Amino acid sequence: MKAVNHVKPRAARDTRSKKITYTTASPEFKLDQRRSCHIETLYISFKDLKWQDWIIAPEGYAAYYCAGECNFPLNAHMNATNHAIVQTLVHLMYPWRFPIPCCAPTKLSSISVLYFLDDQNVILKKYKKMVVKSCGCH
Numbered sequence: 001m002k003a004v005n006h007v008k009p010r011a012a013r014d015t016r017s018k019k020i021t022y023t024t025a026s027p028e029f030k031l032d033q034r035r036s037c038h039i040e041t042l043y044i045s046f047k048d049l050k051w052q053d054w055i056i057a058p059e060g061y062a063a064y065y066c067a068g069e070c071n072f073p074l075n076a077h078m079n080a081t082n083h084a085i086v087q088t089l090v091h092l093m094y095p096w097r098f099p100i101p102c103c104a105p106t107k108l109s110s111i112s113v114l115y116f117l118d119d120q121n122v123i124l125k126k127y128k129k130m131v132v133k134s135c136g137c138h
Contacts, residue, residue, distance in 0.1 A: 037103035070137035079136025
């Protein structure tokens with residue numbers, strides 16, 4: 001039986017040597033992951049829209065948006081509908097005839113806005129489906 005040498009390799013012993021970081025995903029995978037359907041940050045400023053004269057609060061809100069592609073295979077993180085999965089397969093067979101599914105919001109939430117209705121009335125209203133919570137392929 002061979003004796004086991006418990007001496008660490010030189011690179012591990014040398015504190016001045018570079019630390020090596022290992023990743024399981026290739027750069028191509030990371031690029032594909034960025035290109036696949038996902039949520040992106042979007043802040044809506046009511047001042048930028050020139051709505052600050054009638055909206056009292058909030059000054060803006062995080063709306064988010066969906067971006068990216070819905071290419072084959074549609075992974076679980078893409079929240080694909082069954083229709084999108086079938087459409088992707090049909091697109092693979094007839095790409096000139098049928099488009100790939102689109103990346104779109106799958107869950108949306110509301111925001112509350114305090115605003116002037118006229119010179120004398122202030123309204124607090126809840127606006128539905130204003131904030132993207134998740135995206136998926138449709």
